[in-house]
Amino acid sequence: MTETVIIAEMHKGKVSPTTNELVGAANLLGSNCTLIVPCTDSSVADEASNISGVTKVIAAKSSLFTNYDAAAWAQALDSVAPQGIVVTSASAQSKDLAARIAARRDISVVQDVISIDGNTLSTPIYSGKAIENVSINGDVVVSIRPNVFAGADNDGSCEVQVIDASGDLSTAVKELVERASTRLDVSEANIIISGGRGMGSPDNFSHLEVIADTLGAAVGASRAAVDTWAEIPHSMQVGQTGKTVNPNLYIAVGISGAIQHLAGMRSSKYIVAINKDADAPIFQYADYGIVSTWEEALPVLGNALSNMLS
Amino acid sequence: MAQIKKSADTNVHQLNPTGSAIGDTMVKIAVLVKQVPDTNSKIQISGDRVDLSSVKMVMSPFDEFAVENALLHKEAAGGTVTAITVGGNSADKVLKDAKAIGVDEIVRLDCTEYMDSNAFQKVISEVISQDGYEVVYCGKSSADTGSGSTGPGVAEKLGWASVSNVTDIEFTDGLTVTAPVEGGDAIINVSTPVVVSCDKGSIKVRKPNVKGIMMAKRAQVEVKSVSPNTSSVTIVSQSMPAEKPAGKKFEGGQSAETVVQLLRNEANII
Ligand SMILES: Cc1cc2nc3c(=O)[nH]c(=O)nc-3n(C[C@H](O)[C@H](O)[C@H](O)COP(=O)(O)OP(=O)(O)OC[C@H]3O[C@@H](n4cnc5c(N)ncnc54)[C@H](O)[C@@H]3O)c2cc1C
Ligand SMILES: Nc1ncnc2c1ncn2[C@@H]1O[C@H](COP(=O)(O)O)[C@@H](O)[C@H]1O
Numbered sequence: 001m002t003e004t005v006i007i008a009e010m011h012k013g014k015v016s017p018t019t020n021e022l023v024g025a026a027n028l029l030g031s032n033c034t035l036i037v038p039c040t041d042s043s044v045a046d047e048a049s050n051i052s053g054v055t056k057v058i059a060a061k062s063s064l065f066t067n068y069d070a071a072a073w074a075q076a077l078d079s080v081a082p083q084g085i086v087v088t089s090a091s092a093q094s095k096d097l098a099a100r101i102a103a104r105r106d107i108s109v110v111q112d113v114i115s116i117d118g119n120t121l122s123t124p125i126y127s128g129k130a131i132e133n134v135s136i137n138g139d140v141v142v143s144i145r146p147n148v149f150a151g152a153d154n155d156g157s158c159e160v161q162v163i164d165a166s167g168d169l170s171t172a173v174k175e176l177v178e179r180a181s182t183r184l185d186v187s188e189a190n191i192i193i194s195g196g197r198g199m200g201s202p203d204n205f206s207h208l209e210v211i212a213d214t215l216g217a218a219v220g221a222s223r224a225a226v227d228t229w230a231e232i233p234h235s236m237q238v239g240q241t242g243k244t245v246n247p248n249l250y251i252a253v254g255i256s257g258a259i260q261h262l263a264g265m266r267s268s269k270y271i272v273a274i275n276k277d278a279d280a281p282i283f284q285y286a287d288y289g290i291v292s293t294w295e296e297a298l299p300v301l302g303n304a305l306s307n308m309l310s
Numbered sequence: 311m312a313q314i315k316k317s318a319d320t321n322v323h324q325l326n327p328t329g330s331a332i333g334d335t336m337v338k339i340a341v342l343v344k345q346v347p348d349t350n351s352k353i354q355i356s357g358d359r360v361d362l363s364s365v366k367m368v369m370s371p372f373d374e375f376a377v378e379n380a381l382l383h384k385e386a387a388g389g390t391v392t393a394i395t396v397g398g399n400s401a402d403k404v405l406k407d408a409k410a411i412g413v414d415e416i417v418r419l420d421c422t423e424y425m426d427s428n429a430f431q432k433v434i435s436e437v438i439s440q441d442g443y444e445v446v447y448c449g450k451s452s453a454d455t456g457s458g459s460t461g462p463g464v465a466e467k468l469g470w471a472s473v474s475n476v477t478d479i480e481f482t483d484g485l486t487v488t489a490p491v492e493g494g495d496a497i498i499n500v501s502t503p504v505v506v507s508c509d510k511g512s513i514k515v516r517k518p519n520v521k522g523i524m525m526a527k528r529a530q531v532e533v534k535s536v537s538p539n540t541s542s543v544t545i546v547s548q549s550m551p552a553e554k555p556a557g558k559k560f561e562g563g564q565s566a567e568t569v570v571q572l573l574r575n576e577a578n579i580i
Contacts, residue, residue: 011492012492067491067496068491068496070462070465070471070472070473070474071465071466071470071471071472074466092458092474092475092490093491095457095458095459096458096461096462096472096474096475096507097462098459099427099457099458099459099460099461099462099463099466100462100463100465100466100472102427102428102459102463103427103428103431103462103463103464103465103466103467104466106428107428107542108426108427108428108429108541108542108543109427109428109457109459109463110427110543111455111456111457111458111459112456112457120546123457124456124551125360125454125455125456125548126347126353126360126453126454127349127453127456128551129352129353129551130353130355130360130548130549130550130551131548131549131550131551132545132547132548133545133546133547133548133549134543134544134545134546135543135544135546136542136543137542137543137544138542140542140543170470170471170500170504171471171473171498171499171500172498172499172500173496173497173498173499174486174497174498174499175496175497176491176493176494176495176496176497177488177494177495177496177497178493178494179493179494179495185490185492185493187490188492191579191580215580234477234510234511234512235477235490235495237510240349240371240453241371241372241510242510244456248579249573249577249579249580259349259350260349260350263349269577269579270573270577270579271557272569272573274566278559278561283557283559285554285557286557286559287554287557287558287577288557288558288559288560288569288572288573289557289558289559289560290559290560290562290563290565290566290569291559291560291561291562292561292562292563292565292566293563295563296562296563296564297563297565297566298563298566299563300563300564300566300567301566301567301569301570303567304566304567304570304571305570305580308570308574308580309580
């Protein structure tokens with residue numbers, strides 16, 4: 001059987017739950033699964049040793065894992081990882097790393113995999129307007145879309161080996177500019193509430209922020225909102241020329257559902273739309289549509305959520 | 311939002327084949343541009359492949375930022391910008407579009423067959439190293455594949471540094487770029503040679519002027535033949551995404567309460 005090698009997805013220095021989904025996907029691709037945990041402190045790898053379906057955990061320990069440096073990370077991880085099909089998350093950083101590792105190993109990369117059937121992998125093309133099914137022959141690197149594959153359970157146990165990894169840094173972080181708000185970025189969040197031009201003014205985004213804080217969600221925006229209001233930064237933009245997101249829940253408020261917005265969020269697991277126009281295209285993609293002004297719907301939504309979650 | 315800082319006056323957008331050098335260095339800059347369907351277009355399947363015969367083709371959106379950054383780099387440091395595409399005859403248009411905006415040279419690597427990422431990156435990196443480029447700009451992902459593999463992959467093949475999802479660039483000794491990281495943005499110093507994959511940032515992309523369009527019409531595309539390796543990943547089929555079952559639609563703001571119940575009891579997500 002094919003060997004698989006997973007690069008754990010990290011969040012704030014810890015192994016992120018997305019890693020269980022990577023194991024789930026890797027078990028569809030082969031067996032004998034080695035999980036590599038890039039870390040500065042190898043104790044974080046212990047948590048990953050109970051993910052079922054993992055044969056072995058390698059804590060790749062190095063100070064270079066403090067800040068992302070594509071070249072050095074690929075070099076360091078390549079040196080500790082066995083040969084096989086390499087599996088990463090399809091987060092922006094991990095896709096970048098996946099491409100580098102593939103090029104380094106002289107193999108190909110298949111990004112954003114959403115289904116696996118033997119040697120056939122499916123990925124969205126044309127921003128999800130179509131699907132491409134490819135067949136792989138030999139080792140490849142695959143990145144897996146979050147929130148698509150069932151995650152492996154946490155009832156296993158396996159050996160953790162610590163290896164000092166090294167690589168040559170090619171970039172230097174001069175400064176880290178922390179986001180002013182403590183809220184998650186849309187690319188990191190499992191729940192996103194986004195506002196569009198229908199919000200009427202940037203000040204009204206505060207109504208979205210209240211709900212985001214109840215849910216631990218990120219606040220996103222359409223391009224019309226970003227382009228119209230200087231207060232809404234491009235980093236919040238979801239869509240073709242913004243971020244591609246795959247959260248569990250995407251709540252679109254005052255967003256019409258233009259094809260370029262859908263390009264960034266249509267693969268969300270659940271979509272809720274609030275729009276006063278019953279014919280807005282977003283409703284064709286919404287699991288739950290609310291035909292209403294946000295002025296009317298958001299307070300009700302906010303109350304119901306805080307009652308439920310308190 | 312961060313402001314772009316430039317070490318030279320970039321208000322002068324004249325076409326100057328050699329640029330105005332600040333130091334003695336003349337940077338040889340390449341920018342990768344790809345032709346893709348207009349993002350408004352409807353994608354149709356014919357047989358088991360996407361049929362693009364009646365679709366309008368344009369420059370991939372992020373490549374517009376790559377071109378702009380390449381031109382800003384040239385204006386700051388002096389040098390030449392060459393736009394490179396991989397494709398058949400019909401891809402010449404994207405090169406002419408780049409020429410109209412102000413790139414110096416346009417090159418097409420002639421190939422219409424499918425290449426997997428490994429074969430494709432090899433073709434590009436060979437040309438980059440043979441022709442002696444020092445900096446490569448490309449889009450953070452192309453609008454058709456959405457993969458974002460080319461920048462980091464080409465860099466690895468060349469043994470170069472790469473920075474991706476870059477929103478702002480300051481042209482200093484090397485480059486100082488802004489890219490998102492967990493919790494915020496990182497401001498990163500990197501020296502050449504480097505591949506920069508560009509996101510939309512605070513820069514505005516320039517539009518072609520009449521003179522540029524005239525020059526582009528007359529410009530010659532340098533066509534190079536390539537001989538790609540065989541691909542280990544092959545396309546089996548292309549298809550439409552599975553239809554999502556119709557959702558539930560409710561009237562009036564009060565229904566938000568019902569939706570919250572459904573999110574818990576039916577969707578199990580909160
Ligand atoms: C190359 C290209 C790239 C693009 N990239 C992106 C991208 O990355 N992301 C993106 O979002 N767009 C992108 N666009 C733009 C896209 O085509 C749309 O213009 C944009 O998404 C519209 O944003 P909107 O839905 O907020 O605004 P609108 O289309 O104006 O919709 C506003 C909606 O709000 C509703 N509304 C108004 N008032 C209220 C109220 N009080 N309560 C509830 N609802 C209300 C209206 O019924 C309407 O449906 C791109 C376009 C191009 C050409
Ligand atoms: N066929 C091509 N010709 C020229 N540049 C390309 C081509 N394919 C990809 N690129 C460049 O690589 C970037 C990322 O593409 P991708 O890796 O396909 O997402 C694009 O934005 C382009 O700058």
